[in-house]
Amino acid sequence: MKSAVIVFPGSNCDRDLAVGLERASGKAAQMVWHKEAALPEGLDVVALPGGFSFGDYLRCGAIAARMPIMKAVVDFANKGGHVIGVCNGFQVLIESGLLPGALMRNSGIKFVCKDVELVTATANSPFTNTLQKGQRLTVPVAHHDGNYIADSDLLFKLQSEDRIAFRYANNPNGSVDDIAGILSENRRVLGMMPHPERLNDPALGGNDGSHIFESLVKGLMAPA
Template sequence: MAFRAAVVTFPGSNCDRDLAVALEKVSGTAAIRVWHGDAELPEKLDFIGLPGGFSYGDYLRCGAMAARSPIVRAVVEAANKGVPVLGVCNGFQVLTESGLLPGALMRNAQLTFVCRTVPLTVENSQSLFTAGYEQGETIRLPVAHHDGNYFADEATLDRLEGEGRVAFRYGEEVNGSQRRIAGVLNAAGNVLGMMPHPERAIEPELGGVDGRALFESAVKALVAA
């Protein structure tokens, strides 16, 4: 069965092609490119990707305007029906602003843009996105963000921890994120938001392959379903 993935492009996206290439390299099928102004998604999608970048110039708050675009309304509807959604960097910001994930991404604690490869601990290896990793495994992925400081109230943080919804945690101080949270899942486990970029670490030529297992895990789970 062919793997049908869609990647959304917003004005200001700059990682949409990277995400589409990663999905095609792993699945063998080209991702469908979707524009922010589209009101509907293609039918029978297996996967939706929201890429990194600076959607709508990061006006108001990062991801705030994108979260109210026509296509994100369709993404929210699809996610609520169980379609897997991955939001990377700016895509993570869009997921919090749309209400698909709790919390918010604030300005980095150092008030500077962070761009480097960082260690991550895999906190949950049971989701469709992370089943290709071992629980507690350390991986290395690049980050590139100015507003990646994850914030939520203590009750929400405790709930995320207790329900196993923290997918990845920074192995060192990166941006001030509470409890060093780098990626979180929704309650159903079909939506993942993360600040690090797995699509930039899928082959040795890019400097690492630790991101490849995320896409392989999703493709394997969804094609087999």
């Protein structure tokens, strides 16, 4: 599995994300600076990391989503490439139009930084295929703007197309329908607020996050 992690000024989970991808696939992820206009050849997965790209100015992820590399990422996704965006990466995916809805200020106003329990809402995706529907994972969240909103039509669409990947067991930010992560229409783009790359080593207190990277490897190794 060949992967790349996009690095923006203010990204701070890029290296952890690269470690997660490398541990699961056995192949080092390539780090790609946001000013590049093209992705490396032959990629299977592009990952957008957490952090505070461009200082969260204007709107979280808004400026990053307009950087040159994102045109290439959107093209990659539109051609069927796999893309995962975590936290700020999820915000960038939404701002770039690869995922629908919006992420607003947490309903409790405060920055939320803690381990949360996630419930796997679907096993039918390249990111969750080693999990069972209903399986619970402990993964940290650390965000100020993770309150996912969708109007009733979009919410119905996400629900009826089985595109909600994860829900919070105890909603920390006010997200509609407890949504923690969603999939694109072709199921190959995942955006999620919780950080699987931050709980990916027993030495750090757990490795529930590794399921997502292992699912990707499994999904991509499977015959088409």
